Amino acid sequence: MIMDNYLSSTAFRERAHPHASNGFPEIEGARAASWKKNIVIMRENGAPAACYVLTTGKVKLVKKDRNGKNFLLALLHPGDTFGLPAVLNGEPYSSTAITIENTTGFRLDAVHFHRWYQQHPSNFQQVMRLLCAELGRAEERVNSMMRVSASSRLAEVLLIIESVYGTNSDGTLAVVLRPKEYADLTNVARGTIYRLLRQFADERLINFSSTTIRILNRSGLQSIAGI
Amino acid sequence: MHMKATSRLTDDCRNCPSRQSTVFSELHGERLDTLSDHKQCGFYKKGQIIFHEDSFPSGLFCIRTGAVKLYKVAANGREQIVRLAGGGNILGYRALIGGESYASTAVAMEDSTLCLVPRDTFFQLVTTDAQLSARIMRLLSSELKVAETRIVDIAHKSVKERLAETLLLLAEKFGTRDDGQTIDIRLTREELANMIGTATESVIRFLSELNKQHILELEGKAIKILDRKALLRIAGVHD
Numbered sequence: 001m002i003m004d005n006y007l008s009s010t011a012f013r014e015r016a017h018p019h020a021s022n023g024f025p026e027i028e029g030a031r032a033a034s035w036k037k038n039i040v041i042m043r044e045n046g047a048p049a050a051c052y053v054l055t056t057g058k059v060k061l062v063k064k065d066r067n068g069k070n071f072l073l074a075l076l077h078p079g080d081t082f083g084l085p086a087v088l089n090g091e092p093y094s095s096t097a098i099t100i101e102n103t104t105g106f107r108l109d110a111v112h113f114h115r116w117y118q119q120h121p122s123n124f125q126q127v128m129r130l131l132c133a134e135l136g137r138a139e140e141r142v143n144s145m146m147r148v149s150a151s152s153r154l155a156e157v158l159l160i161i162e163s164v165y166g167t168n169s170d171g172t173l174a175v176v177l178r179p180k181e182y183a184d185l186t187n188v189a190r191g192t193i194y195r196l197l198r199q200f201a202d203e204r205l206i207n208f209s210s211t212t213i214r215i216l217n218r219s220g221l222q223s224i225a226g227i
Numbered sequence: 228m229h230m231k232a233t234s235r236l237t238d239d240c241r242n243c244p245s246r247q248s249t250v251f252s253e254l255h256g257e258r259l260d261t262l263s264d265h266k267q268c269g270f271y272k273k274g275q276i277i278f279h280e281d282s283f284p285s286g287l288f289c290i291r292t293g294a295v296k297l298y299k300v301a302a303n304g305r306e307q308i309v310r311l312a313g314g315g316n317i318l319g320y321r322a323l324i325g326g327e328s329y330a331s332t333a334v335a336m337e338d339s340t341l342c343l344v345p346r347d348t349f350f351q352l353v354t355t356d357a358q359l360s361a362r363i364m365r366l367l368s369s370e371l372k373v374a375e376t377r378i379v380d381i382a383h384k385s386v387k388e389r390l391a392e393t394l395l396l397l398a399e400k401f402g403t404r405d406d407g408q409t410i411d412i413r414l415t416r417e418e419l420a421n422m423i424g425t426a427t428e429s430v431i432r433f434l435s436e437l438n439k440q441h442i443l444e445l446e447g448k449a450i451k452i453l454d455r456k457a458l459l460r461i462a463g464v465h466d
Contacts (some may be wrong), residue, residue, distance in 0.1 A: 063384045088364055091368075121360070129324055135370055135374065138374035139309065139374050141378050142377050225391055
């Protein structure tokens, strides 16, 4: 139950009917697409050629900071859309989407989007809902970044990764990010990430190696994350 | 009912002092009549809650006059300020459109007047008026950009840079008093810290530093921007 409440309060929450609710694949002109790992689907500042919805796999949204480095904005999961505001407003993409693993989804070219969108005013409402979902995702991330304690943010990120992407048969997290990505997600220096992971391991909350992380004490992590 | 109005106002939307800055500014004729006839206006005293986080919206709030703070309370009891809103701003649109509960609590920061556009009226207007829906979508898109930029800023800008930027944004949003320099909204040091995501002590320290450098002048809660260019430089933004 706690986890249910937790999921409903995070940017990475499961949506009740991820595929049915956004209606994307049913739109005329939507094409099924698949991408291999580490493929850039859309690029920040690129022309808004299409918008997308994920059906399987994992995608990260990154944005360049003032030093030109990519900063992780969000981890997307099935049902999430991206690229919509750019296509809607005819503006360049505001972030880059990169696959973390082999991924499938639907691509809707801008021309098809606008044709569908203008077909019936009730479609406005659907687009607004999709925009609200993207905005909700971003605002939750802002709130998460505002939390002061680094250990609470890292604990939260580990729980999110477990709840969104699940675990392997041996109980290790199905997705292990690089320390830099944990650092980017939590707004914590990479050295601090190592220290906190060691600290969590000493407290028997997790065990970890260079390639795996297993959560041993979920309620302990939840308590640190303030959930 | 979320609305806890202390008195009822019946003002026509045509007389609304904030109308030109609302998403409804382009409504005319019958559609404006529909909005004006169906909305309910209420007066909220300073400190009065307008809606609570996790409750469900019955409509869209539009600020006629005053200022509203939207905040969440973190598990440690700390308040996180999500947004400050002023005349012409709408509240609760994400929850209303997304069919979700409010993601934050709204409280009047000063005596304020807000109008509630009932859910059915709002959706009726949106689904029949392409111009209105386009405006709302532009608003959502621009809020999304702001949120994405804020995520990167929180990660990479120092507390001092974020404080400088926040003060400039407050001056832009709420304007200045007659002297043209004093920001026309009074926030406690704690509220500023909760907007920036830092400790109150850090805000006090940096404000005092900026005061000594004659970039700001502080008088109680009032903050006067003496050197806007210097503040822009610190914030790392260009005019």
